Amino acid sequence: MPCPFTHIKPWADRMPEECGVMGAFQPDGESVKDAIYYGLYALQHRGQESAGIAVADGHTVRSYKAMGLVAEVFSGEEAISRIETGHIGIGHVRYSTTGSSEACNCQPLVVKYREGWLALAHNGNLVNAEELRSQLEDDGHITQTALDTEVMAAIIARKGGDLVEAIKHTMATVKGSYALVVMTRDKLIGVRDPLGIRPLALGRMPNGAYVLASESCAFDAIDAELIRDVRPGEIVVIDEHGLQSIRTETPLGSKLCLFEFVYFARPDSTIDGISVYQSRYNAGKYLARHFPAQADMVSGVPDSAITAAIGFSKEAGIPYGESLAKNRYVGRTFIQPRQELREKGVRIKLNALRKNVQGKRLVLVDDSIVRGTTSKKIIDMLRMAGAREVHMRISSPPVVYPCYFGIDTPDSDQLIGAFHSKDEICKLIGADSLEYLSIDDLLKTVEGSSCDFCQGCFNGDYPIPVCQGGRHNGL
Numbered sequence: 001m002p003c004p005f006t007h008i009k010p011w012a013d014r015m016p017e018e019c020g021v022m023g024a025f026q027p028d029g030e031s032v033k034d035a036i037y038y039g040l041y042a043l044q045h046r047g048q049e050s051a052g053i054a055v056a057d058g059h060t061v062r063s064y065k066a067m068g069l070v071a072e073v074f075s076g077e078e079a080i081s082r083i084e085t086g087h088i089g090i091g092h093v094r095y096s097t098t099g100s101s102e103a104c105n106c107q108p109l110v111v112k113y114r115e116g117w118l119a120l121a122h123n124g125n126l127v128n129a130e131e132l133r134s135q136l137e138d139d140g141h142i143t144q145t146a147l148d149t150e151v152m153a154a155i156i157a158r159k160g161g162d163l164v165e166a167i168k169h170t171m172a173t174v175k176g177s178y179a180l181v182v183m184t185r186d187k188l189i190g191v192r193d194p195l196g197i198r199p200l201a202l203g204r205m206p207n208g209a210y211v212l213a214s215e216s217c218a219f220d221a222i223d224a225e226l227i228r229d230v231r232p233g234e235i236v237v238i239d240e241h242g243l244q245s246i247r248t249e250t251p252l253g254s255k256l257c258l259f260e261f262v263y264f265a266r267p268d269s270t271i272d273g274i275s276v277y278q279s280r281y282n283a284g285k286y287l288a289r290h291f292p293a294q295a296d297m298v299s300g301v302p303d304s305a306i307t308a309a310i311g312f313s314k315e316a317g318i319p320y321g322e323s324l325a326k327n328r329y330v331g332r333t334f335i336q337p338r339q340e341l342r343e344k345g346v347r348i349k350l351n352a353l354r355k356n357v358q359g360k361r362l363v364l365v366d367d368s369i370v371r372g373t374t375s376k377k378i379i380d381m382l383r384m385a386g387a388r389e390v391h392m393r394i395s396s397p398p399v400v401y402p403c404y405f406g407i408d409t410p411d412s413d414q415l416i417g418a419f420h421s422k423d424e425i426c427k428l429i430g431a432d433s434l435e436y437l438s439i440d441d442l443l444k445t446v447e448g449s450s451c452d453f454c455q456g457c458f459n460g461d462y463p464i465p466v467c468q469g470g471r472h473n474g475l
Contacts (some may be wrong), residue, residue, distance in 0.1 A: 382432060
């Protein structure tokens with residue numbers, strides 16, 4: 001019998017993390033190297049392909065970036081010496097969805113233009129990036145990377161003059177999502193897109209340094225206090241005079257990415273007033289309330305589904321236990337270039353705990369099913385370890401549409417939820433039953449937030465018009 005997944009392009013069966021940005025300004029002139037380094041370390045889950053830091057000392061900007069994890073990139077004397085001094089800094093960890101995974105596409109992007117030095121680090125995706133890039137190239141601009149970040153830098157540089165006004169002009173020109181940290185020789189600037197699709201938080205360290213980060217968990221790593229989230233359409237300027245907030249024209253409703261709470265963000269982060277941990281815990285409770293199962297144990301797929309599984313267990317009154325052991329040292333090498341290595345990837349990363357699952361009826365909670373290949377392998381693994389039944393519960397609705405705003409989701413023809421019913425998916429992955437959290441219940445898990453949410457990957461209702469005919473170019 002032919003494999004039902006042969007039409008799916010080989011790749012990791014997850015939504016890979018996006019990117020993470022970090023910024024710090026120390027008014028007393030002390031180096032921000034350590035704050036940026038440890039902040040990026042805390043954001044490593046958002047990107048494992050490359051890392052970079054740029055610092056400024058009031059006169060010039062210096063940077064170091066390379067392929068690899070944060071600890072790998074900044075392990076040598078050359079890297080440390082390049083960023084040793086500087087009371088202003090920005091940093092970036094990257095998962096490439098626009099541009100190939102090459103050193104030339106590492107961030108921060110550092111450029112020199114007529115107004116001086118400019119460094120940028122960006123998380124998001126511009127849906128009109130290629131159109132803008134073509135216009136720039138028609139006007140004689142030479143591009144050196146495949147980054148949306150370079151497009152934004154070029155528009156800022158061409159506008160010139162007052163930097164804030166140039167950023168406002170850029171925000172009015174580009175369309176899409178961005179959490180952006182910008183640095184000059186004497187300023188740190190944070191920018192969040194008018195819809196607030198990508199998260200960006202503002203904090204302060206005990207020594208008075210202001211910090212910006214994609215997630216509040218980065219602040220905990222450096223003993224900083226979360227002040228608030230940068231508001232949609234807000235420009236935050238930090239310099240020797242303190243902090244200035246500048247609001248730009250914004251739509252009536254913001255559209256934060258809902259998948260931040262399902263999968264991307266760390267559970268110890270708070271985004272736009274909502275605890276990621278509590279959101280996932282509540283998702284598990286709603287799953288148990290609406291889709292119970294006769295089972296002996298509830299388990300979660302490490303790591304992002306564990307919190308939801310605990311919520312399911314508490315609500316259902318079924319004991320929680322571990323059914324899968326995770327290899328914590330796989331890291332970015334998990335996504336392999338050859339099909340035969342990819343097929344072994346799940347067993348390299350996860351293994352069944354035979355003693356825990358043998359003879360038991362399991363409820364297995366996961367955050368999503370993208371292509372279905374990983375779910376099938378995990379269920380097969382649990383059955384081989386002696387599980388009697390495996391009831392799959394997913395703490396989000398079916399992923400039916402691709403993302404155009406900074407997440408590397410596949411095209412619709414690769415999404416199992418786009419062309420198979422729930423019952424068909426259940427049969428394909430080999431589960432005894434399968435249920436998804438409804439979009440209404442998922443939205444209940446983030447009630448009380450100061451924002452609205454983008455649900456495009458679930459219902460195709462995108463906050464910005466997009467061309468759906470071709471592959472998106474996320475960053």
